[in-house]
Amino acid sequence: MRLLVIEDDTTTGGYIARGLREEGHTVDLVDNGRDGLVQATAGTYDVMIVDRMLPEIDGLTLMKTLRGAGNRTPALFLTSLGSVEDRIDGLNAGGDDYLTKPFAFGELSARVAALARRPQAIEQNTVLSAGDLTMDLVTRQVTRAGQKIDLLPREFALLEHLLRRKGRVQTRTMLLEAVWDISFDPKTNVVETHISRLRAKVDRPFDTELIQTLRGAGYRIDA
Incomplete structure (x- = not known):
């Protein structure tokens, strides 16, 4: 932190x-x-x-x-x-x-x-973004470079959490508590699996990777 x-x-x-x-x-x-x-x-x-x-x-x-x-x-x-x-x-x-x-x-x-x-207070802004990635919280539509990205509910929640804290490292524990409401380590790779799936949709088809892994620390999204 x-x-x-x-x-x-x-x-x-x-x-x-x-x-x-x-x-x-x-x-x-x-x-x-x-x-x-x-x-x-x-x-x-x-x-x-x-x-x-x-x-x-x-x-x-x-x-x-x-x-x-x-x-x-x-x-x-x-x-x-x-x-x-x-x-x-x-x-x-x-x-x-x-x-x-x-x-x-x-x-x-x-x-x-x-x-x-503690969960941060919900921002009044209904559109979150990082670089050419945009998330509309009202329509629940995610686009990158104008292309629509279809996300499952948990993937959407994970991306929203990262976007709300753009540029800030989120540890595995923080993600488990915020996205899965788990306050203990379940000894599974659920976070890593969902990060991988999210990358496949948000980063892999494009030239620039937005979702970053900081070894030994956690993850962040940054343009």
Whole structure:
């Protein structure tokens, strides 16, 4: 996953970033709200970890600004402010979860993973695309370079999931949970089989491959 950590305490920020990187994640770390807002707006992240008490722009204002601009990246507030009212303020500002300091890194990691597994809010746009590939969610028609592509329901759901997260790596676990509603590893190659079938229809007849495999990480669709 690609994660954004906005934390002004150097020791805490370094500790979080180091631990998440050791788990294999890509982590961007910034130490103030203004830079955090810029980074969150410019980049594509799976989850944000946001401190409440930030210089330049505080965490609540940062989240309200992002949500007002349409940014729906899941966000975990991390703060020493732990009263019920503080948690309510954080959630009302647009946070998806709330963890108070001091915290156990294992719990932080688990909460980040849980946020990443949550289905993203359905976008208002009814047409998804990548390069010359287009998916109309209303007519459920898929075309590439003007040619109609017939997909089975599960293939359509898999392609839709990838298109909604264009450019972002989706792990096997993410795909199992989002497309098959399976929260455990069934020890089958169902994901690989459907990716192969999807490639045969979406990529093989054309010059450019859109569905990419990142060995040891997962899959993504990108033009």
